[in-house]
Amino acid sequence: MKGLRERLKSFLGLEESENPSKFDFLGRKKQSRRGFLKDATTTAGIGASIMGVGASTLIGEEEKEKLSLSWENYFKSNYKYMSKRDRKKAVKRLERLAKLKRDENVSISDKDAIPGVLFGYAFNISKCEGYMDCIKACLEENNLDRKSNMQYIKVFEVENGTLSVENGDNHFFHETPTDEHFYMGTQCMHCENPPCVPVCPTEATWKENDGIVVVDYDWCIGCRYCEAACPYEARRFNWAEPEVSSDQLTTNQHYLGNRRKAKGVMEKCTFCIQRSREGENPACVEACPTGARVFGNLLDPNSEIRKIIETKKVFRLKEELGTEPKFWYYMD
Amino acid sequence: MDNNFKIFTSFIKDLLNYSLKGDKIYHLWMGLLTFLMIGGAYLYTKQLQSGLAITGMNDHVSWGLYISNFTFLVGLAAAAVMLVIPAYIFSDVDLYKVVLIGEGVAVGALLMCLAFVTVDIGGPQRFWHLIPGIGRLNFPQSLLAWDIIVLNGYLLLNLLIPFYILFNKYRGEAPNKKIYVPLVFLSIFWAVALHMVTAFLYAGLSARPFWNNALLGPRFLASAFAGGPAFILVMLGFTKRFSNFKVDESILDKIAVIVTIAAQINLVMLGSEVFKEFYNATHHSISAVYLFFGIGEKSALVPWIWTAISLNIIATLTLTIHKLRNNDFFRYSACVLLFAAIWIEKGMGLVVPGFIPSPLGSVVEYHPTLVEIGITIGIWAFGLFVITLLVRLGFAIEQNIIKYKEKASS
């Protein structure tokens, strides 16, 4: 009921103003488009709650809360344009819904990009042996669909004689490494000029300030235009409802990262945004037993990634497309 | 003089009455279409339940039957209005007669396009995210956003113009040329823009070399102006044969000429594309190799494309020869063949090979499932239903069968 009172207050404009310019010269609360939507959903929420109270003999308290939270969740706006307060509300709502729906205790972060950080990644193709520890770690960290065996990372077995990953095979499953082959992995390259971002009709995907290209899973309508536009096969679509059992779920999550997704939305590697924004390495970097993966801040001149770009012979995939990927390959 | 609102309600009533009356063939046809629509709707509920996993699309070929049909139908919608041009150039034909037929087909085709997009997206319940103001439409960056605006604007135009003309005809007044002629010209340019924007959707993707060429837009226009009027010609032929509506022979002749010229241009463009892909084949041409010859054992589209090309050439040749073009049997069969050929080469012959091989070299084929095919047939049935309805009503009003009768005041 407390929540209901708060909502009533905000709807009637009785809450304290944080920003004086929210009121016009007559002292009336200025109504922005977002404010209108907020009030409309609040009204709808109140209406739903009233209905819920009336129907309390038919559905329990938890069900009512679930319905009302799902209703609010449906009407929220694009995360990119949400205020800090709305983002906090959104993640709290999702945490509560996770508890109600599957009795999972998750913490969903809304942490913003750390200023002065631009993430970069380097991959040593002399060191990769095709063990795929990275893929397993990624799958577990990012709560990927187990049923379809969805994987963000692809490891290619390429025959010696070409550096072109198109000539490789990423469907191998035998002991590695084999003679006359080398191994290289691909995932989202987090391009500085991503071709997948301008094509989205609803602005559901964008590049954050620290260079990570993210997707707002609840805003995506599932048109798959970004999947057609990506030259690196980075994007994954949830063709069916993703299945991850609660005991295998990673509970430290980020709104733009590894939280549970619905069917019909796009997802992809986020450089483990829930980890990298806390100063940790992505799961793939941690897991690699040969040290083939390097991650760091491109704007720090002392970081390993900068040193590698400056000293080693690096290349990127499909540089001629002008996408400026932040994923370099190098050799010993 | 009764007021407009009364006339309008009477208009709707008369239209509904007329739609429900007809001969046996009409009822059988509409009944069949309704049955297919209901079947399609049922299959769509299955798709909503299990997600798009029930289709044959996957992460490599992420657009399939739905978007193929969407692409083709945008062309049909755009071309329908191109009938207006001969009516203007050979100005002995009454402008609005031809416009009506075109608008009816355009509305049907556009509704089909919208339906195909709706069944293709993973989250149709979030469609409101696209509405500018409430959601966020990524205009002008995203070409899909452009497409949505252009499509809906075109639908609006195609509903307004015939409504204006027919409503006035219904009332017994002549429609004011100063109002509808500028709108008709706007719709001609809008039709070209519509199809170019749809082509740019594909041509702008640097990740897909099969689509990323300058000729895609003009090719789309040429194939649309061949396939669309061909469809209308066949439709008019049916109308002439099976109904009491009067259709001027000169209209049919002129449409046939448009189809012929457009089909010839389409073949020239095809030749140009084939030369570019195969003279010095680079790894960008692998998609064309897959389409025409297959890669290894993967050659599912090869019989389709060769059928399409042969039908295309046969139809174009037939139509080029004056004697054959003016013969009813050859004319209509050539149009049917041409329509089928363009449906294949613009639908699955364009959308699916663009995804094969994938950007990192995987060759994964696409096989539509029965659910997908069922929903596609359902949507086509819906479109034909709308077209039949609108064209029939348009003819009836235009030939004064449906007229407003003022009730005598007591």
Add this chain to the structure above:
Amino acid sequence: MKKIFPILLILTAACHPHHGSNSKSKYKELTNQVKNKVSVKEVFNKDNFVEWTETKAQPFLVEKVWNEAKENGCKSCHSGFALSKMKGKKHKRAHWNIVLKHADSKIMNCTTCHNDDEVWRFKVGKSKVHANKSAKTCMQCHFKQANDWELGSHGKRSVGWQTERAIKSCTSCHNPHRPVFGKRVPKLAPYRPENNEERL
């Protein structure tokens, strides 16, 4: 700018200037514009690391690979006995499970790296180092890898990217008696997006 760019493109057919951009200089420029330096976190378990100051670059931390228990284990047999006196039928077979697969047997044997008297120390030239600095021993031959290791392109961080530099030692990843990683079966089956039946 990005929003009106598509319109400009259509009007002027301008060319997209993306060729030939130099990664290094671009990030240098960006670095100079950065106002806030990202804070460096401290390693929380500093006891697990030793400082490595023998480098031209900034000193860093190296993961410890040795502990008292291991050393006592060695000392329990090797204290006070010269290695030469430990061979022969009288003595039990020891270290039979260590097969040296490191270069050729003509090039390397146990005492190439292990000090003759204090076998728990390692040779660097004519002197010896503690096991936690055994990287110096490896470096004598593997100077190329050593350079890469100090640079950051060989080896791995023990900590996150934001923490001060604390990296793994050679033997954190490589078994010194059998340094090549060898063949393994991949951890899981590849993702097959075309397997539609499995996803329903």
